[in-house]
Amino acid sequence: MSKVINIGLAGFGTVGSGVAEILAEQQSMISAKIQQPFELNIVKILVRDTAKALQHPLVNESQLTTNWEDLIHDDSIDWVIELIGGTTHAYTLVKAALEAKKPVITGNKALISEYGAELFALSKANQTPIYFEAAVAGGIPIITNLRQTLSCNEIKSITGIINGTCNYILEQMSVAKISYDQALKQAQELGYAEADPTLDVNGWDATHKALIISCLTYGFYVDPKLIHVEGIDTIQATDLVLAETLGYSLKLISKIKKQDNGAIEIRTQPSLIPKSSILSSVNGVFNALLVDGNYLGDSFFYGQGAGKFPTASSVVTDLITCYQDQATGEFRGFLPFVESGEVVAAELTKSSYYVRLNVIDQAGVMAKVTQSLANSDISLSGTHSPIDPSNPDAEFTTMVLLVHTCEYGKLKSALNTLQTEVKEVTQAPVVLRIEDV
Amino acid sequence: MSKVINIGLAGFGTVGSGVAEILAEQQSMISAKIQQPFELNIVKILVRDTAKALQHPLVNESQLTTNWEDLIHDDSIDWVIELIGGTTHAYTLVKAALEAKKPVITGNKALISEYGAELFALSKANQTPIYFEAAVAGGIPIITNLRQTLSCNEIKSITGIINGTCNYILEQMSVAKISYDQALKQAQELGYAEADPTLDVNGWDATHKALIISCLTYGFYVDPKLIHVEGIDTIQATDLVLAETLGYSLKLISKIKKQDNGAIEIRTQPSLIPKSSILSSVNGVFNALLVDGNYLGDSFFYGQGAGKFPTASSVVTDLITCYQDQATGEFRGFLPFVESGEVVAAELTKSSYYVRLNVIDQAGVMAKVTQSLANSDISLSGTHSPIDPSNPDAEFTTMVLLVHTCEYGKLKSALNTLQTEVKEVTQAPVVLRIEDV
Numbered sequence: 096m097s098k099v100i101n102i103g104l105a106g107f108g109t110v111g112s113g114v115a116e117i118l119a120e121q122q123s124m125i126s127a128k129i130q131q132p133f134e135l136n137i138v139k140i141l142v143r144d145t146a147k148a149l150q151h152p153l154v155n156e157s158q159l160t161t162n163w164e165d166l167i168h169d170d171s172i173d174w175v176i177e178l179i180g181g182t183t184h185a186y187t188l189v190k191a192a193l194e195a196k197k198p199v200i201t202g203n204k205a206l207i208s209e210y211g212a213e214l215f216a217l218s219k220a221n222q223t224p225i226y227f228e229a230a231v232a233g234g235i236p237i238i239t240n241l242r243q244t245l246s247c248n249e250i251k252s253i254t255g256i257i258n259g260t261c262n263y264i265l266e267q268m269s270v271a272k273i274s275y276d277q278a279l280k281q282a283q284e285l286g287y288a289e290a291d292p293t294l295d296v297n298g299w300d301a302t303h304k305a306l307i308i309s310c311l312t313y314g315f316y317v318d319p320k321l322i323h324v325e326g327i328d329t330i331q332a333t334d335l336v337l338a339e340t341l342g343y344s345l346k347l348i349s350k351i352k353k354q355d356n357g358a359i360e361i362r363t364q365p366s367l368i369p370k371s372s373i374l375s376s377v378n379g380v381f382n383a384l385l386v387d388g389n390y391l392g393d394s395f396f397y398g399q400g401a402g403k404f405p406t407a408s409s410v411v412t413d414l415i416t417c418y419q420d421q422a423t424g425e426f427r428g429f430l431p432f433v434e435s436g437e438v439v440a441a442e443l444t445k446s447s448y449y450v451r452l453n454v455i456d457q458a459g460v461m462a463k464v465t466q467s468l469a470n471s472d473i474s475l476s477g478t479h480s481p482i483d484p485s486n487p488d489a490e491f492t493t494m495v496l497l498v499h500t501c502e503y504g505k506l507k508s509a510l511n512t513l514q515t516e517v518k519e520v521t522q523a524p525v526v527l528r529i530e531d532v
Numbered sequence: 533m534s535k536v537i538n539i540g541l542a543g544f545g546t547v548g549s550g551v552a553e554i555l556a557e558q559q560s561m562i563s564a565k566i567q568q569p570f571e572l573n574i575v576k577i578l579v580r581d582t583a584k585a586l587q588h589p590l591v592n593e594s595q596l597t598t599n600w601e602d603l604i605h606d607d608s609i610d611w612v613i614e615l616i617g618g619t620t621h622a623y624t625l626v627k628a629a630l631e632a633k634k635p636v637i638t639g640n641k642a643l644i645s646e647y648g649a650e651l652f653a654l655s656k657a658n659q660t661p662i663y664f665e666a667a668v669a670g671g672i673p674i675i676t677n678l679r680q681t682l683s684c685n686e687i688k689s690i691t692g693i694i695n696g697t698c699n700y701i702l703e704q705m706s707v708a709k710i711s712y713d714q715a716l717k718q719a720q721e722l723g724y725a726e727a728d729p730t731l732d733v734n735g736w737d738a739t740h741k742a743l744i745i746s747c748l749t750y751g752f753y754v755d756p757k758l759i760h761v762e763g764i765d766t767i768q769a770t771d772l773v774l775a776e777t778l779g780y781s782l783k784l785i786s787k788i789k790k791q792d793n794g795a796i797e798i799r800t801q802p803s804l805i806p807k808s809s810i811l812s813s814v815n816g817v818f819n820a821l822l823v824d825g826n827y828l829g830d831s832f833f834y835g836q837g838a839g840k841f842p843t844a845s846s847v848v849t850d851l852i853t854c855y856q857d858q859a860t861g862e863f864r865g866f867l868p869f870v871e872s873g874e875v876v877a878a879e880l881t882k883s884s885y886y887v888r889l890n891v892i893d894q895a896g897v898m899a900k901v902t903q904s905l906a907n908s909d910i911s912l913s914g915t916h917s918p919i920d921p922s923n924p925d926a927e928f929t930t931m932v933l934l935v936h937t938c939e940y941g942k943l944k945s946a947l948n949t950l951q952t953e954v955k956e957v958t959q960a961p962v963v964l965r966i967e968d969v
Contacts, residue, residue, distance in 0.1 A: 236681030
C-alpha cells in the first residue's frame with residue numbers, strides 16, 4: 096500500500112525541474128531502496144512564466160499556477176518545496192506554508208541564514224518541519240549527517256571548502272598561473288561564477304553556509320556580525336606561488352571550532368592548508384567538509400557544491416527524511432537545541448599565520464623586523480625570502496614570516512607596530528591563516 | 533516525555549564498552565540534537581568473564597549474564613546489540629533475537645557476509661529490523677548514506693579503500709621504503725594488523741565489505757565465488773616505486789560497478805590510482821569510498837575504518853535509526869530490493885593495466901614483446917623502461933607496459949602467449965589494474 100503525498104513545487108528553474116525529473120525517473124527505485132512504499136506527486140507548480148514551464152515535457156497546464164496562495168489554500172497539497180530563491184516571496188510562502196501546517200523543503204540558503212531563527216520558531220509552534228539539505232554545500236549531505244550519523248559526537252571542529260567559485264578561481268590562479276581577474280572571467284564564462292560574483296568572492300556565501308552548519312552543530316543561532324570574514328578578491332598570485340613553495344595549498348576555508356572553554360569560533364578566510372591534508376586535494380568547483388568528532392576522529396565529506404542534479408538530489412533526500420519523520424506522527428525540529436552559547440570575537444581566535452612583507456632590501460632589515468615582532472611577543476617558526484636570480488640587487492624584496500599560533504588581534508597589533516617602527520616595510524603586510532588540518 | 537528503550541548488549545570488548553561509554557556520556561545531547569526524546573538503557577550485558585567486565589566503572593553486577601538466552605527471554609529487553617563477533621554464537625543469538633521480534637544492531641561483518649540472505653529473510657518474516665552500519669568501514673556512515681542521501685541516485689560505481697591494514701602497509705612500503713614483511717610487522721606492532729593477518733592482506737576482508745555495499749547498492753545477493761580477489765601479499769617494492777614514477781599511487785581497491793548492460797562488476801585488487809584523484813590522498817589506516825551517482829556525480833566519504841570509538845559511534849547511529857524506524861510502527865528492511873541480477877565474470881571485466889615484465893636485455897626484445905601483444909590485439913598507451921645508471925649493461929631489465937582498456941581475460945591470455953613466444957620474458961608478468969578515478 097503506497098502512501099501518496101501531494102507536493103506543491105514553488106519554482107521551476109534549474110533545480111525545480113531537476114527535482115521533477117528525478118521523481119519521474121526514480122520514484123519506484125527510491126521506494127524500493129529505502130523499503131518504504133510512498134508516491135510523491137507534484138500536483139501544483141508555482142511559476143512566473145507558464146508558457147516557458149509548459150515547454151518541459153513533464154509539465155502539464157493543470158499543474159501550473161502563478162499565484163503562490165494556490166499552494167497554501169489547496170487542501171490536497173501536503174508538502175511545499177520552495178525553490179524560488181531570494182528572501183521576499185520565498186519568505187512569505189514558507190511562512191504561510193508552515194502556518195498552514197504543510198512541511199516545507201527548501202534549498203534557499205539566504206532564507207535560512209536571514210530568517211532561520213524566526214522560521215524554526217514558527218516550525219516548532221506549528222509542529223511542522225522545515226528541511227534545507229540543499230541549502231548548504233549542494234550535493235554533500237552534511238545536514239542529514241550532522242543530524243544522524245554524527246549526532247553522538249561532540250564536534251571539535253569543522254573545516255570547510257564550501258564555495259566552489261572561490262575554489263575554482265584559486266586553483267586556476269595557482270595551476271594555470273593566471274591573475275585573479277582572468278580566473279574570475281574564466282569562472283564566469285564556464286558558469287561557475289555569477290555575473291555579479293560579490294557574495295562568492297567576498298567570502299559571505301561561504302560564511303552563510305558556515306553559520307547554518309554551526310547552528311546545527313552547536314545548537315544556537317549566531318549573529319553574523321561577530322564573524323571574521325575575508326574573501327579571495329585581494330589574493331595575489333605571488334602568495335599562491337609562495338604557498339606552493341612552502342608546501343601548502345591556498346584555499347578559502349570556513350572554520351567552525353569549539354574552544355576548550357566551550358565558546359564557538361567561526362571564520363572564513365583564504366588560508367594555507369598543508370599539502371598532506373586531504374582538504375588540499377579538493378579541486379575545481381567541488382566542496383568538502385572535514386569534521387573532527389570526539390569519537391569518529393576525522394570524517395570527510397566531499398562532493399559537488401552546486402549544479403542542477405546534485406542540488407535536486409539533496410531536495411529529494413529531504414523528501415525522504417520528511418516522509419520518515421511524518422510517519423512517526425511526531426514533530427521533529429532542528430533548532431535551537433541549546434539555549435544560547437558564546438561566540439569568540441575574531442581578535443581572540445588563534446591560529447598560526449603566513450605573513451608576507453615587502454621591504455626595502457637593506458642590510459639589517461631582517462634584524463629590525465624580527466626584533467620588532469619579538470618585542471610584541473610574536474614568535475616565528477620560520478622565515479622565507481625568495482631571491483630573484485635575475486635581479487640579485489633588487490631594491491625591494493619579499494619576506495615571508497611563518498608565525499607560531501597566537502591570537503589574531505595580537506598579531507594585527509604587532510604588525511601595526513612593525514609598520515610604524517620599521518620604515519623599510521613599504522606595504523601593509525599580507526596575513527593568511529595556516530590551518531592545522 | 534522520553535521513550536525508554538531497554539537494550540541487551542552482547543559482548544563487552546573494545547566496541548561494546550565504547551557503546552556503553554558513548555551512551556553514558558552523550559545520551560541527552562543525542563536526544564537534543566536529533567530532537568527526539570528517548571532514553572537508551574543497557575539493562576543486560578552478555579559476557580564470558582563477569583569479573584573482567586565488572587572492572588569497568590559503568591558495569592554493575594545485576595547487568596551481567598553469561599547466558600545468551602537471558603537477552604532473548606527477558607521481555608523487558610527491547611533491542612539486542614550483537615558485538616561478540618564470529619559466526620557461531622553470534623548467529624544463534626541474532627537469529628533468536630529476530631525470532632523474538634527484538635530489533636538487532638550488529639557490527640559483525642562476517643555474520644552479515646555469510647548469513648546475510650538468511651538473516652534478512654528472517655528479519656522480513658518477523659517484521660523486525662537488523663542494522664549493521666558498524667560492520668562496514670567502521671566510522672564511515674556508508675550504509676546510512678546509501679539508504680538515505682544516495683538513494684535517489686543510480687550508482688554507476690563505488691571505488692573503495694576499505695581495508696586500513698593494507699592501506700597502511702602499502703603506504704609504509706612506498707614512503708618509508710621498507711619491504712612488505714617489515715611493513716606488516718610494523719602494522720602488527722601498532723595494532724593495525726592481527727597476529728594472523730591473512731584475511732586482511734589477501735583481500736577478502738575488503739571483499740566482504742564490498743559484497744555488503746554491492747547488495748545495498750544494487751539490491752540483490754552476490755555469490756562471493758564470482759568475485760576476482762587479489763591481496764597485497766605479493767606486492768613488490770619495485771612496483772610501488774614505478775607507480776610513483778608514473779604518477780600513480782598503489783592502493784588496495786575494491787570496485788563495484790554497474791556496466792552499461794546492467795550487470796554488476798565487483799573486484800578487489802591492488803590498483804594504480806592517479807595522483808590527482810582524491811583517493812590517492814587516503815593514507816594510513818583511513819578508509820574511503822568514492823561513489824559515482826548519476827545525479828550527484830562524485831561523492832566521497834572518508835574516515836576511520838576501525839577502532840573502538842569510530843565503530844561504537846556507528847553502532848549508536850544505528851540505535852538512532854532503529855528508534856526512528858520503530859517510531860513509524862512500520863517494518864523497514866534492507867534487502868533484497870530487486871529479484872536478482874547479473875554479475876560479470878572476472879575475465880570479462882575491463883580496465884586499463886600496468887604490466888611489469890622482467891626481460892633479458894637484448895636488442896629487439898621490445899619489438900618482440902610489442903609485436904606479440906599486437907598480435908593478441910592488445911593496445912599499449914605507453915611503455916617505461918627504467919634504467920639503472922650504475923649498471924647500464926645489466927643482463928636483465930624491467931619493462932613496464934601501460935595497456936589500454938581491455939577485458940582482463942583477454943590480457944591474461946595475451947600475456948600467456950607472450951611468455952610462450954618471447955623467451956626473453958623471464959618471469960610471470962606483474963599485472964595491476966589502473967583505476968580511472
